[in-house]
Amino acid sequence: MKTLTGAKIVMAVLKEEGVKTIFGYPGGAVIDIYDELTRTDIQHILVRHEQGAVHAADGYARAKGAVGVCLVTSGPGATNTVTGIASAYMDSIPILVLTGQVPTALIGNDAFQEVDIVGITRPCTKHNYLVKRTEDLAPVLKEAFYVARSGRPGPVLVDLPKDVIQGKTGYKPLTEPRLASYKPTYRPNKKQLHRAVELIKKAKRPVIFSGGGTILSNASRELIEFAEKLHAPVTASLMGLGSFPGTHPLWLGMLGMHGTYRANMSIGACDLLIGIGVRFDDRVTGKVEEFAPNANIIHIDIDPTSISKNIPVTVPIVGDCRIVLKELNGLLDADRVKIDKKSRENWLKRIEKWKSTNPLSYEQKNTIKPQYVIEKLYELTKGDAIITTEVGQNQMWAAQYYHFDSPNCFITSGGLGCMGFGLPAAIGAQVACPGKKVVDVAGDGSIQMNIQELATAVQYKLPVKVVILNNKYLGMVRQWQELFYERRYAYTDIEHSPDFVRLAEAYGALGLRATRPQEVVPVLKKGLESPLPAMMDFWVAREESVYPMVPAGAAITEMLLV
């Protein structure tokens, strides 16, 4: 058995876990790890703010389907990761956050750059660890990777005191840990599966509702097969976009507060709702009492706490979405379940009518409409880009007007709704997928929350594109103020922003601007084709709002339409 320093052990475990890239920011407490990092072939992306490192690891994890890793120092380095960790936690994204810590002897002494990051992040990590002895380092790191990616994935933080990193101990590679207290359920209960099949057989108006869990468990193929077998329409939460092809004839569009008319109406009318990898978040359900009031609900999720938390369900199925769907598909085949196509056609016709009466729509006149920018972005990228978003109107327009045909192509801070997410996440996604076009759809407000990461993109020649839908407002809050606060725009008017074109140029990126509709396509083309990171500033109609909209507390079938 070799004797290694703690820093070398960190590198050894990262390599065993197949980590090729980490995102981070050095500091005193992690200087030994950084020193060791230069002697490995692990790529390190130096961000400009630790929050950026976590979001980048998050974007990387989603684009790659692997654990994203970031490394930061103690104290402020650690506290700066909290927002990113909370975002990854809400969206169940597997990331490993390594934080430096003061030497064990100083812990609790209010030492320089000391903070109880394990205490701070307890409620927003799947699990976290403070390593107190060098001998514990390898098993803890191994366990951290395992916990992050297994079951319902999530962020795991490991706090590394400086003396633990500098200490030495014997090291040999470890196998996957087994924990007495943690055994995720992957295989579903057979009885519940059979109950589900019975409900499916009887259903006249079924709707499938897919979420982030479908993407995390890699279940898209099984979902498509399932939907086609049932001849049932499919909707998705924001997190589930891409889990089912956005161009499929059975696709309803997104569900919820800014969902499509037909998706929301179909929930009101369906007699069977099959939730797959979803948690019935309040942005999806609206008024809980009036959500799917006529339906039996089958809920498939790997996390038992998600089931019957917000919505009572008829058939709970705890398990991995992919395994469950595979088994359901198998049972339906074995049963030779014949779907009554005729009654299904009636149902699909009814939905088609909703679609034609109230499609997503906007009117492109003299000023650029943000929806138009997204539509053109979709056309020019042929739907083949990875889209990340900031949060607010930009996020909703991206979700509504870009059609996602494959999973892991729409990367957004869904649960936490964290402004400043999009640009660093795009950087992470670009590192994971060098050959892909990666575009951050942003607002002029949220882009300024992590705009410093443009320097990171330039430094590492990561040609990410930023599409700013610039309405000079904090648009989503302004929209609420317009609709529910008698147009009192309290502090949502961004009176001053930098000149984004010159700012991009100052960073060494390409800066472009469109102020008139006819400039949109040329600017997008130029930006997308450039080998440089590009920031495109679109001056859009200032008071454009996102519709449909379900007011807070209303049933999702009670939408405000354009």
Next chain:
Amino acid sequence: MQKHIISLLVDNEPGVLSRVAGLFSGRGFNIESLCVAETMNPSVSRMTLVTRGDEHIVEQIKKQLNKLINVIKVHDLTGTEFVQREMALVKVKAKRDYRAEILRIVDIFRCKVVDVSPTHYTIEATGTAEKLGAILGMLKPIGIKEIARTGAIALSREKKGKEGAYGKD
């Protein structure tokens, strides 16, 4: 809002109590009492916690507790056969006129006097929450100076004999 006694086996590690307590505060569940101590296996602790909530809330509490990586087992004792004890140390003012009466109460409730002074008795009382309530009710008029109480601790009963009859305490 039924009272539930939940018995947990958890990893005996720093921070575990905080994870459990944080879960309750963060999700707006309430804890009426919480007792923790090591089991025969020094790497495992038993937590006994008393909470209140409707069925839906208690179901969530149990699921959320199960989800914590350091929680090994969650057992809701409510609705099962179990034994339960709380303990109280009660410091009672013991003037000459009342000393005999206090000792009678101690005797009736099978308590113990664990400290004596010319002016005070300290009484150790164990039992269910109801029994302790009754003792305190008797002692209160005499004059309680201080009390220290534990929360409930509980264990499920074992079946006795072939008939599966349950034995006494």
